[in-house]
Amino acid sequence: MPTYKLILAYDGGKYAGWQRQPHATAVQNVLEAALVQIAGDEVRTTGSSRTDAGVHAFGQLVSLTLDKDMPGDALRRALNAVLPNDVFVRSAEIAPVDFDAIRATTGKRYRYVLRDGQERGIFDRRYAWHVRTPLDAAAMHAAGQALVGEHDFASFQSVGSERQSTVRTIYELSVRRGDAGLLAMPVAVSEPDAARGDLVAIEVAGNGFLYNMVRAIVGTLVEVGRGRRSVDWPREVLAARDRATAGQTAPPHGLFLLHVDATD
Amino acid sequence: MPTYKLILAYDGGKYAGWQRQPHATAVQNVLEAALVQIAGDEVRTTGSSRTDAGVHAFGQLVSLTLDKDMPGDALRRALNAVLPNDVFVRSAEIAPVDFDAIRATTGKRYRYVLRDGQERGIFDRRYAWHVRTPLDAAAMHAAGQALVGEHDFASFQSVGSERQSTVRTIYELSVRRGDAGLLAMPVAVSEPDAARGDLVAIEVAGNGFLYNMVRAIVGTLVEVGRGRRSVDWPREVLAARDRATAGQTAPPHGLFLLHVDATD
Numbered sequence: 183m184p185t186y187k188l189i190l191a192y193d194g195g196k197y198a199g200w201q202r203q204p205h206a207t208a209v210q211n212v213l214e215a216a217l218v219q220i221a222g223d224e225v226r227t228t229g230s231s232r233t234d235a236g237v238h239a240f241g242q243l244v245s246l247t248l249d250k251d252m253p254g255d256a257l258r259r260a261l262n263a264v265l266p267n268d269v270f271v272r273s274a275e276i277a278p279v280d281f282d283a284i285r286a287t288t289g290k291r292y293r294y295v296l297r298d299g300q301e302r303g304i305f306d307r308r309y310a311w312h313v314r315t316p317l318d319a320a321a322m323h324a325a326g327q328a329l330v331g332e333h334d335f336a337s338f339q340s341v342g343s344e345r346q347s348t349v350r351t352i353y354e355l356s357v358r359r360g361d362a363g364l365l366a367m368p369v370a371v372s373e374p375d376a377a378r379g380d381l382v383a384i385e386v387a388g389n390g391f392l393y394n395m396v397r398a399i400v401g402t403l404v405e406v407g408r409g410r411r412s413v414d415w416p417r418e419v420l421a422a423r424d425r426a427t428a429g430q431t432a433p434p435h436g437l438f439l440l441h442v443d444a445t446d
Numbered sequence: 447m448p449t450y451k452l453i454l455a456y457d458g459g460k461y462a463g464w465q466r467q468p469h470a471t472a473v474q475n476v477l478e479a480a481l482v483q484i485a486g487d488e489v490r491t492t493g494s495s496r497t498d499a500g501v502h503a504f505g506q507l508v509s510l511t512l513d514k515d516m517p518g519d520a521l522r523r524a525l526n527a528v529l530p531n532d533v534f535v536r537s538a539e540i541a542p543v544d545f546d547a548i549r550a551t552t553g554k555r556y557r558y559v560l561r562d563g564q565e566r567g568i569f570d571r572r573y574a575w576h577v578r579t580p581l582d583a584a585a586m587h588a589a590g591q592a593l594v595g596e597h598d599f600a601s602f603q604s605v606g607s608e609r610q611s612t613v614r615t616i617y618e619l620s621v622r623r624g625d626a627g628l629l630a631m632p633v634a635v636s637e638p639d640a641a642r643g644d645l646v647a648i649e650v651a652g653n654g655f656l657y658n659m660v661r662a663i664v665g666t667l668v669e670v671g672r673g674r675r676s677v678d679w680p681r682e683v684l685a686a687r688d689r690a691t692a693g694q695t696a697p698p699h700g701l702f703l704l705h706v707d708a709t710d
Contacts (some may be wrong), residue, residue: 191568238569251561270486270566302526302534305502305629348601363627365569 184251187277187444188244188258190229195269195308195435200233200242208417209233209269213244220257221250229444230283231290234394236434238309243271243442245283278446289353289384289443291387294400295436297380298407309382311329311400312435319382321341323357326384327398328417330355336423338402340394340431348423350395352388356436357403359383382407386441394431401429448515451509451541451708452522454493457532459572459699464506465592473497473533477508480528482583484521485514494547494706495554498658500698502588505536507541507706509547528645542710553617553690553707556665559628559700561644562592562671573629574645575664575700581671587621588646589670593663594619600687602666610616611658612687616652623647646671651703658695665693 190213202214210227217225239269248257254275260270295310297303298317303310329335329352332394336348361379384400402419405411411429419428454477462470467477474491481489493667494507512521518539525535541613562581593599593616611642625643648664666683669675675693683692 193571195567240568267566267571268568270568272565301536302531304457304504304532304534307531309569361627362629363625365626365629 183247183249183279184186185245185247185277185279185281186254186257186274187281187283188246188274189272190242190244191240191270192238193232193271193308194238194244197235197266198376199235199237200229200231200239209383212266212269213261216261217246217248219264220247220260223249228283230287230444232437232439233439234434237437237439238435239439240296241441242439243278243282243283243287243444245286247279255306261411273293281446283442283444286444286446287390287442288445289387289389290439291385291438291443292391292396293364293438294386294396294432296400296404296439299380301380303380305364306381308364308435309438311433313404313408315408317382317404318409319359319407321359321409321413322382322384322403323355325344325413325416326355326357326386326399326403328414329420333420334423335420336387336397337393337419337425337428338395338398339392339425340398341425348392350388350390350392352386354385354387355399356385357382357407358362358385396437397432397434398425398428400432402437403429404432405429447511447513447543449509449511449541449545450518450521450538451545451547451710452510452538453536454506454508455501455504455534455536456506456686457572458497458500458502460532461499462497462501463501464493464503464592471502473506476530476533477525480525481510483528484524485512487513492547493514494551494708497701497703498698501701501703502699503703505705506703507547507551507708509541509545509550511543522695537671545705545710549709550708550710551654551706552709553653554655554703555649555652555705555707556655557628557702557704558648558650558660558696559702560646560648560664560668563644565644567644570626570629570645572672572699573702575697577668578623578670579672581646581668582673583621583623583671585673585677586648586667586671587619589677589680590619590621590650590663590667593684594677597684598687599656599659599684601683601689601692602662603656603689604662605689613657614652614654616650618651619649619663620647621646621671655704660701661696661698662689662692664696664700667693668695668696
């Protein structure tokens with residue numbers, strides 16, 4: 183009964199999110215259906231991040247236990263042979279028997295991709311939120327630094343969520359302009375000096391995120407980037423601890439779960 | 447009755463090519479349907495390049511004449527307001543009354559994007575041909591130089607096409623490795639020094655191309671890149687003037703019409 187640790191990439195465009203659904207197709211349904219083909223029996227999986235409908239992943243962390251004893255790489259290849267072309271197992275390895283993707287998670291890193299300007303992005307339209315107003319990426323970067331550190335992020339949590347504490351720590355938040363290389367993983371070749379380009383990426387790493395927190399941060403920084411709000415505004419939003427003060431929740435299709443930090 | 451010159455971008459993924467079809471949806475059908483909404487009457491368009499089903503464009507050149515007199519930019523905005531999100535008019539301007547996109551064409555530039563290696567490209571799967579064998583881009587570049595210049599390209603023409611002459615001139619052919627920045631236009635920020643990355647781009651410019659010529663060149667260079675054929679082989683294929691000697695026709699979804707050179 184080995185336990186496995188998987189790193190999963192997926193295009194969330196046509197899925198009802200990560201989490202298994204009874205009457206819709208979620209990524210977890212697809213992965214578990216592939217596992218049945220390989221293991222024979224029903225296999226239950228645990229995903230670190232409950233990504234919403236339409237959200238993508240380069241590095242979702244998944245744990246599962248199989249009745250069948252097979253090397254990690256054989257499981258990876260077997261899964262990739264049966265998974266649809268929008269879900270891909272990047273790696274699979276045998277983990278300690280008590281490994282659990284949720285308990286093991288110590289932090290997460292997300293990237294949100296925007297396109298600005300009048301030109302419609304024909305080839306990135308599924309992966310970038312198109313904002314017609316030109317965005318000031320440097321102002322967004324400066325404004326976002328107020329969110330770095332340990333704070334009460336109540337202003338950036340969607341209503342309806344029930345978490346015991348709304349305090350989280352953001353380790354790093356960066357905003358930079360670039361080209362379609364921003365849609366590549368691992369860190370794109372084009373990133374270091376990319377000051378031109380039609381795309382803007384917001385990357386944020388932290389010890390945990392409230393429901394819709396990244397998308398609320400993006401919606402807030404976009405208000406600054408458009409020039410509708412000052413660079414100091416996100417600091418005020420944070421201090422207010424009231425969701426009504428922040429910007430809109432950015433749409434899901436620009437969001438990528440890049441990486442999950444985990445302990446073995 | 448002004449004549450207009452349009453530069454069109456489209457994702458060819460769900461279209462039966464550029465050319466109008468009676469029982470399928472081609473890009474030309476979609477553009478002409480949008481023009482009816484704007485002009486009221488039926489409008490006939492001419493496209494420079496008859497791109498095949500599944501082939502994409504950043505810069506298709508189109509000519510058309512309207513009964514309605516409107517500034518070029520107003521036409522561009524009106525079209526973009528009604529076109530589906532996978533077809534986009536990059537520019538529209540009033541041209542000389544006898545301007546015709548086919549007659550005006552003096553050359554074309556194409557890019558073909560490949561992904562190599564075991565990793566499936568979740569986010570570029572619609573825009574890159576995935577070849578599992580690692581490709582030697584430098585060998586492909588060296589091999590491709592034999593095709594530059596004026597030659598009889600009969601070996602690179604799909605059977606069934608009827609052209610008077612199979613002599614064409616290739617001005618430039620380059621093969622380089624890069625990241626998803628290769629899917630951006632205009633020339634991507636990441637291009638100059640991108641030696642790493644999971645994608646390989648073959649770019650070819652010439653005064654004209656035979657039916658499936660770019661895709662046959664790509665299929666041939668990929669044989670070199672895989673190490674199945676020597677760097678000298680494309681030169682031999684060219685000299686044979688026989689389609690049976692060349693590599694396979696590469697699939698359409700990696701091909702982009704980048705630019706059409708035209709005279710006014």
